[in-house]
Amino acid sequence: MIGVLGGTFDPIHDGHLAMAQFARSQLDLAKVLLIPAGFPWQREPRASAEDRLRMAELAIAQQPFIEVDAREVRRHTPTYTLDTLEELRASYGSDQSFCLILGSDAFFNLPTWKEWMRVLDLAHVAVLCRPGFDLPVEHFTPPLREAWNARQSSVSDLQNSLGGRMIRLEMPPVPISSTQIRHALAHSLPSLEGLLPPPVLNYIETHHLYRLP
Helix, strand or coil, rough: EEEEEEEEECCCCCCCCCCCCCCHHCCCEEEEEECCCCEEECCCCCCHHHHHHHHHHHHHCCCEEEEEHHHHHCCCEECCCHHHHHHHHHHHHCCCCEEEEEHHHHHCCHHCCCCCHHHHHEEEEEEEEECCCCCCCHHHCCHHHHHHHHHEECCHHCCCCCCCEEEECCCCCCCCCCCHHHHHHHHHCCCCCCCCCCHHHHHHCCCCCCCCC
């Protein structure tokens, strides 16, 4: 099973890498594909697609089980997870299983995605939550609640099927956000040590990213 972790990564930080590493260890993933969104339709990144792709490549240079997949940046069209999963299946073959790695907020917004039920047919979904956090199922849209109740599964269920299963994983909290980092960079706040990989910080400083106009 291959993990799929998508996002704007604006910029990528240690929290993203922690999510990939945690999901890989808990689900025994062969690897995790880190996929920067090229032209995300729900938000507009501050950094260009090419800069975000390069920062992702720098961030995973010492991560042997994480690969950067550039297909969404190279597509030059709005980014939809459905299209990416269909391309991945075409690339890796129909017998390869995939698992989307999502935070709880992203999972809550799943029904806003393009043909989200089709997405569930193409991949499993692992929802990473902080310890003790119960997903607010009562606040899910009825279709998401129905899907969650019907598709919850164990790790072995995910490993023995190609898609359509869901699982909740408790992950130690990593209190880092891209918003926090962009704010610190824009206002020249002190040390960002421990928030993002040094090569990424060096790239940001060299290319003057996230500075106020």
